[in-house]
Amino acid sequence: MGQITNSRLTDPADPGAMPSMTYDILIGDRSYSSWSLRGWLSFAAFDIPVRVQATIMYRPEFAQDRHVFAPGLRTVPAVRTPGGGLLTDTIAIAWHLSEAFPDRGLLPADSVERARAQSMIAEMHSGFSALRGACPMNLRTAWEGVTPSEAVLADLARIETLWTSALDRSGGPFLFGDYTLADAFYAPVAMRIAGYGLPVSNRARGYVDAHLDHGPLRLWRALGQTDGPEQPTYEMGLPRRAFPIAPPDA
Structure with missing residues (x-):
């Protein structure tokens, strides 16, 4: 399995925030968020390193955590790419990763x-x-x-x-x-x-x-x-x- 790490939420506007050289994914509750599971498996099942940032849905801090990850973000999961892109839907995450990692078997070769x-x-x-x-x-x-x-x-x-x-x-x-x-x-x-x-x-x-x-x-x-x-x-x-x-x- 690839490198899956957890980290705190860091405001990208913070001058002390370091630019990421890997992917970051914001997920909701693992037990309940089926879309977060899909997004995370798109990394974990194919040995693609990702830094995981977790939030809890239906709590007051859920909106703030989304804003810190990406201002205006409405749903989880969401992914920040190493190049600074933002992917806000699981199918966008899937297609991006299949193009970025064509040798990892994300889709059938045929x-x-x-x-x-x-x-x-x-x-x-x-x-x-x-x-x-x-x-x-x-x-x-x-x-x-x-x-x-x-x-x-x-x-x-x-x-x-x-x-x-x-x-x-x-x-x-x-x-x-x-x-x-x-x-x-x-x-x-x-x-x-x-x-x-x-x-x-x-x-x-x-x-x-x-x-x-x-x-x-x-x-x-x-x-x-x-x-x-x-x-x-x-x-x-x-x-x-x-x-x-x-x-x-x-």
Whole structure:
């Protein structure tokens, strides 16, 4: 795994602030911020050094931390590049890194498979709002008794179609064989399936298990246990179980 370091937030306007010769990423709570997970995995899974600066969402200091990182910043994650650029969206982070590090395997080498991976990433970035809204990512606990709506089931069916098609072509364990940005973008989906015991096929569950065993994700989840108290925003009012929850037919 690449060099992943933590640092305090430093105001770029501070005359004492030293220019960075590496990337800086601002992330939210590791246990809850699925977009932060995608952004961080885009570095950590490909041995790209990055300096991590963390903030806690839904706290008064969240707005100030965003402002210190980049005035006017509205969301996390965000990345400052070594050249002084600012990337404020996960898909921008992904495309930038794939161009800056073409030898790290962020995307498949084959042009046809690369196009498929890019399309899967884009669909994840813009879609599956029912699943994301009904089942927020929570890596601290699993919830029992979730009854997926028809809209959530439709999202899961489409996700399974995408996953199965890719895994059938590559043979796994990840979507395109080796881990790529497509897996980084679907990692929070896998964590939702694991955290809510959502109904998926054995093939899809095997892919979820590959994420659960992935070293960078395991590190992210472990670090999330130190991010402070649980966020009441993510309370589901359902019976809690240890994460990950067993699939329905286990």
